[in-house]
Amino acid sequence: MTDQHYDVVVIGGGNAALCAALCAREAGASVLLLEAAPRAWRGGNSQHTRNLRCMHDAPQDVLTEAYPEEEYWQDLKKVTGGLTDETLARLAIRDSAHCREWMRRHGAHFQPPLSGTLQLSRTNAFFLGGGKALLNAYYRSAGQLGVHIRYEAPVDRLELDHGRFVAAYVGGERIEAKACVVASGGFESNRDWMRAAWGQIKGEWVADNFLIRGTRFNMGVLLRFLIDAGAEAVGDPTQSHAVAIDARAPLYDGGICTRVDSVSLGIVVNRQAGRFYDEGEDFWPKRYAIWGRLVAQQPGQIAYSVIDAKAIGRFMPPVFPGVKAQSLPELARALGLDAAALQRTVAEYNTACRPGTFDHTVLDDCATTGLTPPKSHWARPLDTAPYYAYPLRPGITFTYLGLKVDAQAAVHFAGRPSLNLYAAGEIMAGNVLGKGYTAGVGMTIGTAFGRIAGTQAAAAAIKGKARASA
Ligand SMILES: Cc1cc2nc3c(=O)[nH]c(=O)nc-3n(C[C@H](O)[C@H](O)[C@H](O)COP(=O)(O)OP(=O)(O)OC[C@H]3O[C@@H](n4cnc5c(N)ncnc54)[C@H](O)[C@@H]3O)c2cc1C
Numbered sequence: 516m517t518d519q520h521y522d523v524v525v526i527g528g529g530n531a532a533l534c535a536a537l538c539a540r541e542a543g544a545s546v547l548l549l550e551a552a553p554r555a556w557r558g559g560n561s562q563h564t565r566n567l568r569c570m571h572d573a574p575q576d577v578l579t580e581a582y583p584e585e586e587y588w589q590d591l592k593k594v595t596g597g598l599t600d601e602t603l604a605r606l607a608i609r610d611s612a613h614c615r616e617w618m619r620r621h622g623a624h625f626q627p628p629l630s631g632t633l634q635l636s637r638t639n640a641f642f643l644g645g646g647k648a649l650l651n652a653y654y655r656s657a658g659q660l661g662v663h664i665r666y667e668a669p670v671d672r673l674e675l676d677h678g679r680f681v682a683a684y685v686g687g688e689r690i691e692a693k694a695c696v697v698a699s700g701g702f703e704s705n706r707d708w709m710r711a712a713w714g715q716i717k718g719e720w721v722a723d724n725f726l727i728r729g730t731r732f733n734m735g736v737l738l739r740f741l742i743d744a745g746a747e748a749v750g751d752p753t754q755s756h757a758v759a760i761d762a763r764a765p766l767y768d769g770g771i772c773t774r775v776d777s778v779s780l781g782i783v784v785n786r787q788a789g790r791f792y793d794e795g796e797d798f799w800p801k802r803y804a805i806w807g808r809l810v811a812q813q814p815g816q817i818a819y820s821v822i823d824a825k826a827i828g829r830f831m832p833p834v835f836p837g838v839k840a841q842s843l844p845e846l847a848r849a850l851g852l853d854a855a856a857l858q859r860t861v862a863e864y865n866t867a868c869r870p871g872t873f874d875h876t877v878l879d880d881c882a883t884t885g886l887t888p889p890k891s892h893w894a895r896p897l898d899t900a901p902y903y904a905y906p907l908r909p910g911i912t913f914t915y916l917g918l919k920v921d922a923q924a925a926v927h928f929a930g931r932p933s934l935n936l937y938a939a940g941e942i943m944a945g946n947v948l949g950k951g952y953t954a955g956v957g958m959t960i961g962t963a964f965g966r967i968a969g970t971q972a973a974a975a976a977i978k979g980k981a982r983a984s985a
Contacts, residue, residue, distance in 0.1 A: 520691050520692070521544075521545050521546060521547040521663075521690070521691070521692040521693075522539070522544035522545045522546065522692060522693050522694065522972075522973065522976035522977065523536075523539040523544045523545070523546045523547075523692055523693070523694050523695065523696065523969070523972045523973055523976050524546075524547045524548075524549065524683050524690055524692035524694075524695050524696075525539065525546060525547070525548045525549070525695075525696045525698060525969070525972075526549050526670045526683060526695065526696065526697045526698060526699050526737060527548075527549075527550065527551075527559065527696075527697065527698035527699040527700060527940065527942075528548065528549075528550025528551070528552060528557045528558060528559060528664075528666075529558055529559030529560060529561035529562075529650070529698065529700060529730075529940060529941075529961070530558075530559075530561035530564070530646070530649070530650065530653075530940065530958055530961040530962060530965065531561075531698035531939035531940025531941070531942075531961035531962075531964065531965035531968075532548060532550070532559075532696070532698035532699075532939070532940070532965065533548075533561075533650065533653035533654065533657060533965070534653075534939070534961065534962050534965025534966050534969060535696040535698055535937075535939050535965040535966070535968045535969030535972065536548045536657050536662045536696075536969060537621055537653065537656060537657055537660065537662070537969065538965070538966045538968075538969030538970045538973070539696070539969035539970070539972050539973040539976075540657070540660045540661065540662050540969075540973075541660070541969075542969070542970055542973035542974065542977075543973060543977065544694075544972070544973035544976050544977065545661075545663075546657075546661075546662045546663065547662075547663045547664075547665065547690065547692065548657065548662055548663065548664045548665070549665050549668040549669075549670055549683065549685060549690070550664065550665065550666050550667075550668060551667070551668065551669035551670075551699070551732040551734075552666065552667070552730065552732045553666050553667050554666045556730065556732070556768075557650065557654065557666060558646065558647065558650035558651075558654075558730075559700050559729065559730045559732065559733060560700060560728075560729030560730055560733065560912070560913060560941070560957075561646050561649070561650055561958070561961070562645075562646045562647045562650050562730075563645075563646055563647075563728065563729050563768070563770040563771060564642070564645065564646035564649075564957070564958055565641055565642060565645055565646065565771065566635065566639040566640060566641045566642065566954065566955045566958070567611065567614075567615075567639065567640050567642070567955050567958040567959055567962065568587070568611060568638055568639050568953065568954065568955030568956050568958075568959050569582065569611040569612065569614075569615065569638070569639070569640050569955075569959070570582055570583060570584050570587045570608050570609065570611050570612045571583075571612055572612075576615070576625065576640075577625045577626060577627060577628055577636070577640050577641070578628070578636065578637065578638075578640060579628050579636045579637050580637045581637075582637055582638045584605065584608050584609065584612075587608045587611075587638075588601070588604060588605060588608060590953050591604055591608070591947070591948075591953060591956065593951075594950075594951035594952060594953045595947075595948055595949050595950055595951045596949075596950060596951065598948075598949020598950050598951075599946075599947050599948065599949055600946050600947060602922060603920070603921075603922060603946050603947050604947045606922055606963060606967075607947055607956075607959050607960050607963040607964065608959070610959070610962065610963035610966065610967075611959045611962070611963065614962050614963065614966065615640060617966070618649075618962070621652060621653055621656040622652030622653065622655055622656050623642065623649050623652055623653075624642070624643035624644070624648070624652075625640050625641060625642060625643055626641040626642070626643045635954060635955070638954075638955065639954060639955040640955075646958075665685075668685045669685065669732070669736065670683045670684065670685055670699070670736070670737060671684055671685070671686065671736055671740075672684045672740050673695070673737070673740060673741070673744070673936075674689070675744055675936070677928075678745070678746075678926075678928035678929075678931065678933045678934075678936070679933060679934050679935055679936070680692070680694060680695040680933065680935050680936040683695065692976070693935060693975065693976035693979040694935040694936070694937070694971075694972035694973070694975040694976040694979070695935065695936050695937070695972065696924075696937045696938070696939055696965075696968040696969060696972050697737050697741070697918070697926070697936070697937070697938050697939075697942055698938070698939045698940045698942060698961075698965060698968070699733070699735075699736070699737045699738070699942055700730070700732075700733035700735075700913070700940065700941045700942060701733050701735060701738070701913045701914035701915070701916070701917070701941045701942065701944075702733060702734060702735025702738055702739070702914050702916070703727055703729070703733055703735075703755060703911045703912070703913055703914045704727050704729075704730060704731045704732060704733045704734050704735075704767065705733075705734045705735050706722060706723070708735055708739070708752075709722035709725060709755075709911070709914075710722045710723065711752075712752040712753050712914075713725075713753060713811070716811075716812060717814065719814070719815070719816070721811050721812075721816055721909075723816075724811075724815065724816035724817070724908060724909070725757075725811070725816070725908070725909050725910075725911050726760060726762075726764050726765070726766055726767075726769060726773075726908050726909070726910050726911070727766060727767045727768075727910075727911050728758070728760065728764075728768075728769055728770060728771075728773070728910045728911060728912050729767070729768065729770070729912065729913070730767065730768060731766075731767040731768070733913075733941070735914070737942070738916065738917070738918065738942055741918055741926065742918075744928075745928050745929060746918050746919070746926050746927065746928055747918070747919035747926075747927040747928065747929075747930075748916060748917065748918060748919065749916075749917050749918070749919045749943075749945040749946050749949070750915040750916040750917050750945025750949055751915060751916065751949070751950070752914070752915075752916040754914070754915040754916070754949075754950050755807075755911050755912070755913065755914045755915065756804060756807075756911070756912035756913050756915075756952050757804070757807025757808050757811065757909045757910065757911050757912065758774055758803050758804055758806060758807045758909075758910050758912065759774075759775055759778065759803070759806035759807055759809070759810050759818070759820075759907040759908070759909065759910065760773040760774055760775060760807075760907065760908060760909075760910030761773045761774075761775050761833050761834070761835045761905055761906065761907070761908075762817060762906035762907055762908040763835045763906065764834075764835075764908070764910065769910065772833065772834040773833060773834055773835075773910065774803065774833065774910070775820055775833050775905045775907055776799060776803070776830040776831050776833070777820045777822050777826060777830045777833075777837075777903075777905060778794050778799065778802075778803075778806060778820050779794055779795050779798075779799045779802070779875075779892070779893050780822050780825075780826035780829055780830060780875070780893060781794065781820060781821050781822035781823065781826055781897060782794055782820075782821050782860070782861070782864055782890070782897065783806075783818050783819065783820050783821070783907070784818065784819050784821060784852070784857065784860055785813040785814060785817070785818050785819075786813065786814050786815050786817055786818075786852070787814070787853070787856060788847065788852045788853055788856035788857040788859075788860050789856070789860055790860060790864065790888060791809065791812075791813060791818075791888065792806075792809050792888055793888050793889055793890055793891055794890050794893075795881075795882070795890045795891045795892035795893045795894055796891055796892075797878070797892075798878070799830075800954070804951075804952055806907070807909040807910055807911065808909070810907050810908060810909050811909040816908060816909055817906060817907065817908060818906075818907045819850055819852070819904045819905065819906055819907065820904065820905045820907060821846070821857075821861070821897065821902065821903070821904045822837070822897070822902070822903050822904075823897045823898065823899045823900070823901075823902050823903070824899040824900060824901055824902075825895060825899050826903075827903070829875055833905065835905070837903030837904060837905050838850060838903065838904045838905070838906070839901050839902070839903050840900075840901060840902050840903075840904075841900045841901055841902075842900065842902070843857055843858050843861055843897075843902060844857075844858065846902045846903075846904055849904075850904055850906065861897050863886065864883065864886060864890070864894075864896075864897065865896035865897060865898060867883035867884055867885055867886035867889075867890075867894075868881065868882075868883055868890075868894045868895060868896050869881075869882060869883065869884050869894075871894075873893065873895055875893055878891075878892050879892050879893060880892075881893055881894045881895055882894050912952075913941050913944075913957070914941075915944070915945045915948065915949065915950060916945060917938070917941070917942050917943045917944055917945035917946065918938045918942055918943050919943075919946060920937070920938050920943045920946055920964070922967075923937070923967065923971045924937040924938060924939055924943070924964050924967045924968035924971055925937055925971065926938050934975060935972070935975040935976070935979065937967075937968035937971055937972050938964075938968065939961060939964040939965040939967070939968040939969075940960070940961035940964065940965060941957065941961070943960075943964060944957065944960045944961070947960050948960065
């Protein structure tokens with residue numbers, strides 16, 4: 516067993532951890548960052564991200580028009596159904612107005628705004644090169660500033676004294692510090708925990724068929740440890756951000772390219788070749804995040820997005836090509852579905868499509884009549900070969916259960932903030948995001964609270980040092 520001493524130890528290696536480490540170091544603390552992943556896989560879910568949601572009152576560098584604090588707050592209130600702490604949410608929103616300058620100082624680059632109907636350049640700043648480039652820049656900057664970084668260093672427990680951090684353990688190794696930031700993500704990669712949280716539907720352990728869109732290293736070890744040690748929790752363990760992704764995606768780290776965006780242009784059927792939800796309920800960017808849960812509720816947690824030749828070129832092509840066939844029976848056979856059942860489902864749907872003016876950029880009048888479930892928009896008969904299908908599985912982005920924190924990012928024990936233990940990123944995002952999601956807010960929360968946690972941890976450490984030498 517070795518004993519090491521730092522001012523601040525940061526646990527995790529994603530966006531929140533790096534923001535915390537950089538800020539703690541800038542505030543004059545000696546910092547050690549412990550990342551569970553090997554160097555090649557560093558960066559957690561953050562390496563898969565593309566953008567950050569930012570408030571602004573007027574056009575700003577890569578952001579067009581205005582996205583004022585109040586509009587951002589109302590968007591957040593709406594998607595969370597009010598399950599959000601307004602003080603903490605507004606703190607994160609306000610930080611998003613000026614954090615980009617700090618990010619640039621640490622090597623971040625942003626993409627110039629895009630044009631087109633579905634672009635997000637009013638609300639979201641896109642990282643040039645994506646989250647991987649952003650994280651690489653942060654690691655480079657951290658190294659240059661003298662942050663010590665260790666990979667393949669999963670922390671399995673902490674030593675606490677009445678809610679005060681004393682040391683972190685990597686296996687048998689004890690690492691002491693004056694303050695600590697936990698930024699070790701959610702628990703979505705922990706299959707046993709996901710199994711317990713989601714339980715069984717019709718005798719099936721639904722989580723056994725989940726794919727994880729991000730890192731395999733977010734096992735929730737410290738989230739579990741801290742809750743068991745008396746830290747207050749927020750959020751619901753059964754809540755996860757889950758989208759429908761291609762069933763052929765890898766179990767971990769498929770990232771954004773495995774998402775299937777063809778749903779609203781055709782129909783979605785389950786293993787029995789039956790439809791189960793309105794594919795045209797609303798614009799796809801507003802609906803994609805409900806489809807992971809919808810597929811999870813189907814037998815075997817599998818479904819198929821079926822389109823015809825008319826849809827090609829109207830959605831972002833996913834990384835895997837669609838299963839292609841010249842007829843519906845041939846398509847059914849390729850998918851292992853009952854051909855007669857698929858033909859029946861498509862025939863019922865085709866008959867129910869009422870004539871209208873198809874326009875995928877608006878909520879058009881192409882709807883079904885007398886069909887259950889209905890398709891409310893973009894309903895056109897599937898009648899033009901070749902036909903295509905994409906197999907779908909629930910793709911879990913992240914979980915919502917987290918640690919309760921205050922505006923200083925301090926972890927709470929029995930109603931009282933810890934004097935030197937802070938949390939940032941997904942491990943505390945549930946304070947702001949009790950459920951639901953709006954694109955780019957994960958990085959807003961991680962950046963704001965990472966910066967706060969790092970600064971507070973450095974201040975606590977330096978205060979502790981001053982007390983010790985007095
Ligand atoms: C495919 C995908 C796309 C996304 N796109 C966006 C987007 O464009 N915009 C957006 O805002 N959000 C996006 N998100 C959500 C976003 O990734 C998260 O909100 C954000 O990255 C959380 O940052 P974090 O630092 O808390 O967690 P992570 O980036 O997941 O980092 C957690 C880190 O902790 C480490 N770790 C875990 N346990 C331990 C341990 N015991 N000891 C040491 N280290 C440990 C992990 O290895 C990892 O490095 C996306 C997520 C996914 C999966």
